[in-house]
Amino acid sequence: MNIKITGTGSYIPSTVEKNTAFHNHVFLNTDGSEINSPNEVIVEKFKEITGIAERRYAKNHLNSSDLGFFAAEKAIEDAKIDPETIDYIIVAHNFGDVKYNTIQSDMLPSLASRIKHSLRIKNPKCIAYDILFGCPGWVEGVIQAKAFIKAGMAKRCLVIGTETLSRVTDKHDRDAMIFSDGAGATIVEATKEEGGILAHETASFTYDEAYYLFFGKSNNPQLDKDTRYIKMDGRKIYEFALTQVPQAMKTCLDNSGFGIKDVKKIFIHQANEKMDEAILKRFYRLYKTEIPKNIMPMSIQKLGNSSVATVPTLLDLVKRNQLENHNLNKGDIVIFASVGAGMHINAITYQF
Numbered sequence: 001m002n003i004k005i006t007g008t009g010s011y012i013p014s015t016v017e018k019n020t021a022f023h024n025h026v027f028l029n030t031d032g033s034e035i036n037s038p039n040e041v042i043v044e045k046f047k048e049i050t051g052i053a054e055r056r057y058a059k060n061h062l063n064s065s066d067l068g069f070f071a072a073e074k075a076i077e078d079a080k081i082d083p084e085t086i087d088y089i090i091v092a093h094n095f096g097d098v099k100y101n102t103i104q105s106d107m108l109p110s111l112a113s114r115i116k117h118s119l120r121i122k123n124p125k126c127i128a129y130d131i132l133f134g135c136p137g138w139v140e141g142v143i144q145a146k147a148f149i150k151a152g153m154a155k156r157c158l159v160i161g162t163e164t165l166s167r168v169t170d171k172h173d174r175d176a177m178i179f180s181d182g183a184g185a186t187i188v189e190a191t192k193e194e195g196g197i198l199a200h201e202t203a204s205f206t207y208d209e210a211y212y213l214f215f216g217k218s219n220n221p222q223l224d225k226d227t228r229y230i231k232m233d234g235r236k237i238y239e240f241a242l243t244q245v246p247q248a249m250k251t252c253l254d255n256s257g258f259g260i261k262d263v264k265k266i267f268i269h270q271a272n273e274k275m276d277e278a279i280l281k282r283f284y285r286l287y288k289t290e291i292p293k294n295i296m297p298m299s300i301q302k303l304g305n306s307s308v309a310t311v312p313t314l315l316d317l318v319k320r321n322q323l324e325n326h327n328l329n330k331g332d333i334v335i336f337a338s339v340g341a342g343m344h345i346n347a348i349t350y351q352f
Helices: 039-050 064-079 111-118 137-150 234-256 273-286 307-319
Strands: 002-011 015-018 054-057 088-092 127-131 156-164 181-191 196-204 213-216 229-232 263-268 333-340 344-351
Touching: 002 064, 002 137, 002 196, 002 307, 039 273, 054 181, 064 111, 064 156, 064 181, 064 307, 088 111, 088 137, 111 127, 111 156, 127 137, 137 156, 137 181, 137 196, 137 307, 137 333, 137 344, 156 307, 181 307, 196 234, 234 263, 234 273, 234 333, 234 344, 263 273, 263 307, 307 333
Parallel strands: 088 127, 088 156, 263 333
Antiparallel strands: 002 181, 015 054, 156 181, 196 344, 213 229, 333 344
């Protein structure tokens, strides 16, 4: 018995927010002081570092659970399964449903319960729960699905990553330009086919690193001090990722029984273009091997950072031949890897 991804789906919101939309923002330093640079310069430097030219925002009437439902429908259709046969629905997110223009996070009931309800699944033996694991949430959800299947507790799982980060950002913080909305979903199930999940690796660094990403006050001291927004220490996250992610990927690949030259694609969480490129360089440096051409598909330039949704969305795009110079063939070895709040890192070596 092997465990494979048999269906994928994603929901990319239709509202495009280009970088020029931030030219009229009032960006401030963390102490509330003005930044001594024109917004055009701030935005251009941001693009040079992150690679982001535009991002997607959900329409006002839609929430994270809606986006997750749309992606789940597509994954179920792609896998050609009866949703009543799903044993677990695992939904990764960070902030629950945050209605447009509000500040309250709503996670009662869980997003997984809401999505199961929207899918109209009657089977009470289909267990629905949420996972809060930062940006690596979808990858960890797949690892948990594998564990359930290996243990004989499930045969088929639906794993979803969904988020509306645009609703928890501080408009006075330059980092607000990074975040976006979206959802990706996969069907993970037992199969007699060869391949599937070959190895995985997960670690949580909390001793010094727990608060590299956190909820904090606005950079504008005149705003309500009790309202919190997503905040991050970008430099520390960058250094942490470059130190820990390549090593986790190497451990995961080494445990799979395959070598570095067998790897056809690497799907890294779309957090920052320069950071992902640096992770890739350090990973291949561990093997003293040059980086192959077109090894790392990227979507951040147009989709931004949608947290838990980036990796499954990227997978769906490549699987559907919607990214130039990227495709997947039967037997291909790939690596999924992510890093995020916690601080958590994880990786999966997978064969299609």
